[in-house]
Amino acid sequence: MAEAVQTLPAGDSALETQPTLTGAPLRRLFTLVIPYWQRFALGAVLLILNSGISLIIPITVREIVDGVTHARAVDFMAAMGALVVVAIISALLNFGQTYLLAYVGERLVADLRRRVFGHLQSLSLAFYENQRVGDLTSRLSNDVTAVQGNLTNNLPGTAQQIITLVGGTALIVAFDWRLIIIVLVLVPPVILVARTLGKRLEATSKASQESLGQATTVLEETLSAPRVVKAFNREDYEADRYGQAVEQTFQVAVQRIRLGAAFGPIMTLLGFGVLISILWFGITEIQAGRLTPGSLVMLLLLVFMVSGPLAGLATTYSNLRSASGAASRIFELLDTQADIADTPDATPLPVVQGAVQFDHATFRYGSGPEVLHDLSLTIEPGQVVALVGPSGAGKTTLAALIPRFYDVQGGRVTIDGHDVKGVRLRDLRGHIGVVPQEPILFGGTLRDNIRYGKLGAPQEEVEAAARAANLGGLIRELPDGYDTLIGERGVKLSGGQRQRVAIARALLRNPRILILDEATSALDNESEALIKGALERLMRNRTVVIIAHRLTTVERADRIVVMDAGRIVETGTHPELLAAEGLYHRLYTGYQAAAQVAANGDAVTLPDLELLMGAELARPAAATA
Numbered sequence: 080m081a082e083a084v085q086t087l088p089a090g091d092s093a094l095e096t097q098p099t100l101t102g103a104p105l106r107r108l109f110t111l112v113i114p115y116w117q118r119f120a121l122g123a124v125l126l127i128l129n130s131g132i133s134l135i136i137p138i139t140v141r142e143i144v145d146g147v148t149h150a151r152a153v154d155f156m157a158a159m160g161a162l163v164v165v166a167i168i169s170a171l172l173n174f175g176q177t178y179l180l181a182y183v184g185e186r187l188v189a190d191l192r193r194r195v196f197g198h199l200q201s202l203s204l205a206f207y208e209n210q211r212v213g214d215l216t217s218r219l220s221n222d223v224t225a226v227q228g229n230l231t232n233n234l235p236g237t238a239q240q241i242i243t244l245v246g247g248t249a250l251i252v253a254f255d256w257r258l259i260i261i262v263l264v265l266v267p268p269v270i271l272v273a274r275t276l277g278k279r280l281e282a283t284s285k286a287s288q289e290s291l292g293q294a295t296t297v298l299e300e301t302l303s304a305p306r307v308v309k310a311f312n313r314e315d316y317e318a319d320r321y322g323q324a325v326e327q328t329f330q331v332a333v334q335r336i337r338l339g340a341a342f343g344p345i346m347t348l349l350g351f352g353v354l355i356s357i358l359w360f361g362i363t364e365i366q367a368g369r370l371t372p373g374s375l376v377m378l379l380l381l382v383f384m385v386s387g388p389l390a391g392l393a394t395t396y397s398n399l400r401s402a403s404g405a406a407s408r409i410f411e412l413l414d415t416q417a418d419i420a421d422t423p424d425a426t427p428l429p430v431v432q433g434a435v436q437f438d439h440a441t442f443r444y445g446s447g448p449e450v451l452h453d454l455s456l457t458i459e460p461g462q463v464v465a466l467v468g469p470s471g472a473g474k475t476t477l478a479a480l481i482p483r484f485y486d487v488q489g490g491r492v493t494i495d496g497h498d499v500k501g502v503r504l505r506d507l508r509g510h511i512g513v514v515p516q517e518p519i520l521f522g523g524t525l526r527d528n529i530r531y532g533k534l535g536a537p538q539e540e541v542e543a544a545a546r547a548a549n550l551g552g553l554i555r556e557l558p559d560g561y562d563t564l565i566g567e568r569g570v571k572l573s574g575g576q577r578q579r580v581a582i583a584r585a586l587l588r589n590p591r592i593l594i595l596d597e598a599t600s601a602l603d604n605e606s607e608a609l610i611k612g613a614l615e616r617l618m619r620n621r622t623v624v625i626i627a628h629r630l631t632t633v634e635r636a637d638r639i640v641v642m643d644a645g646r647i648v649e650t651g652t653h654p655e656l657l658a659a660e661g662l663y664h665r666l667y668t669g670y671q672a673a674a675q676v677a678a679n680g681d682a683v684t685l686p687d688l689e690l691l692m693g694a695e696l697a698r699p700a701a702a703t704a
Contacts, residue, residue, distance in 0.1 A: 104406035108226065111187045122179030129172035130242035134250060135165055137380035145373030192223045195412055203419035204484045205445070213296025218408050221291050225405035247385040254378065257360075268345075283335040285404035290331050292408075294324035357382050419483055421503050428506035431495045433460040433591045433622030435481060441489030442476060450476050451645045453490070458622060458638075465625040465633035467666065468642035474626045477642070478594050481624065482511045494592070512590030514617070516597050516628070518581030520569030525554070526561035528569070528580055532588035540587060548583035548613040550576075575610060582613045593621045597628040639663065 112119055139161050196219060301308060301317045308317055357378055364370035435458040442451040451473050458464050466474040479485055480492050483499045492499045499507055512532075520528050529541050541561070545554060553576055557563040569577045585593065595614065627633040634653045641649035641656065641663045649661050656663035 104403045104410055107410060108187070108191070108402070108406055111190055112183055114190075115183045115186055118179050119183045122176045122183065125172045125176040125179065127242055129169055129176060130246060132165055132169050132172065133243065133384070134246045136162065137250070137377040137384070139165070140380060141371075141373035141377035143373070144376045145371050188223060188226060191226065191409065192219065195219055195223070195409055198413055198415075201417045201420065202415060203417060204479075205418060206415065211296045213298065214292040215412075217292035217295040218412060221295065222405040222408050226402050226409065243384055247381045251378070251381050251385065254374070254381075279338055282404065283331060283338060285407060287328065287331040287335050287404075289408070290324070290328040294321065294328050297321045297324050354379070354382065419486060419504070422501065424501070425503045426497075426501060428494070428497055428502040428510065431497075431510050431591050434458065434493075434495050435592065435622060435624070436493045436496075437477070437480070437490070438493065439490035440477075440480065440487045440492060442480065442485065442487050444485075449645060451487075454645070454647060455490075456640060456647060458624065460622055461620060463618060463623040463625065463635075463637045465627045465636040465639045466642060467627045467633060467639060467663065468648075469666070471644075472642040473645040474642055475596065478596070478624050478626055481592065481594065482508050482513065510590055511592045511594065512585040512588050513594045514578075514581050514585050514596065514614075516626075518569075518577050520565060520572070520577055520580060522567040523564065524559075524562050525557065525565055525580065528565065529561075529583045529587060532584035532586070536587055544583040544587040547586050547616045548579045549609040550579050550583055553579070578610050579613055582610065582617055586613075586617055591621060593618065593623045594626070595623060596626045641666075 143159070199215065199219075297317075297320055301321065308314060358375075361370055361375035361378055365372060365375060437454055437456040440451055440454045441449060443449045454473075454477070456477075466477060468474055476485070480487060481494070481499070483492075483504060486500060494502075494507070494510070521531065526538075526541060529544055530536050532544070533540070538561075545551065545561075553572075554560050563571075565571050565580075569580065572580065595618075625633060625636060633639055636653070638650060639653060639656055640647055641661070643662055649656055649659065649663055651659070657667065
């Protein structure tokens, strides 16, 4: 629930001050480190110190070995003591650097997750209508987790590998410049392998995340509709569908694993080649009297210190390319622009009276055909207006323009004379309440779901809203009253109970403008009676727009607006429209006839079936005369 979201203490997150993320995916990821540069800088300092101290170990070992072989006099106790001190200091520095850099990495990923989710909340309904929830869920969970695993695990080690590589190479060159030739032989193959396999890894990583997103989509769809699956005996079908999606994910993952596994043997082979070369060089120099055994051991340790970071950097590079593949899918979301947003000069919307006006409004979904055609309508404050018409007439679309779920392409929509495009969205929607035909509840408590209409509302207001929505009897029956968990999407409640919870939520919000998407359809008589009583209390002293599916529910509306094919064809009261014998008359009498057929249980003829399915209602007057 929204009220359960905790605000992080100051200093724990700089999400509000994050820099703009531009450029390649990895570069954009690392810009998230900027707010935590102090911890990152301290971790980097400890890392540099640790890497520098680790370079002392080969030199100390050389002295000890040369002392054993009598190549030079050595104070063994002092040398052994130095190794112990270096080991302790290195352990402490390693703890500090690992903690600080891993903290920054985890904080970076947590901020990225919050940023993506926050951005998703800013996107319009049109975006969600073109997306699959499972894929969005996969990007927010699986893709971010992939970034987390590949980024935070490599962030502490990458800089250390670079420093160790540079320092070790410098010591090798200082000891004998000829040895650098052997080291340089290792570099081109590593770079070639890293670039070749790295690009393929990034592509396979992205493909893996996309296939995982498809599997998550199947999972989300199936688990969200268990009744449908079982009603149609589709358990085996859904299991097979999910199995195929998982198998596709597995096949792509195998390709990624195969590429990643190739790094190890290649780096090991190159490392053995360098080791053999150093041994050959060192033994030759010892035989010639130009090198001590301790110096050879030191050189071997330095080569291991150099080849290790080289191989590690190659592996890190491959991991980062995998992270880049996952990050690119995340940034695709962050790069999606909200088509419904506050304009730069958006103004606050003062307390409204509730006058709504559509002024030559024209609208289409995306690049599709026009849904509303040059439509004009004025709704007075406190007026109850019902929108009726055949399916596809544009009723829901028209109502959705009021809270600016969509923007008109032509004309304008105003509230109390204020163009909805010119006021702040938060203010606009703060004055509007919506009770949908199929209310969506959250998997928290009953109190949480009612309070969703007004976060932080005191208990007495919650109870008053519940009583006004005729929920008193339900609350007395629930085992924990207001603290009863109602299940995901309110699955533990009946349809009528969920509808009344949605009404209580709207009552608690106390909006000046109310949009009702027929709230009594497909309910039993008892539930319908309870909801009608709650709706009557909800509609008092407000501007109400009713999207009507059952025409008997709009007879007492102040005005009925009849729509057909995106245009207003009739307006008036129920008696006036019946007397006019136009489209509303045909709709109403057709509805009554269909209801009578269903009530009598008569055999349904083809004309009856057309009537019930709406085909008869959509015909022109001349065709039905």
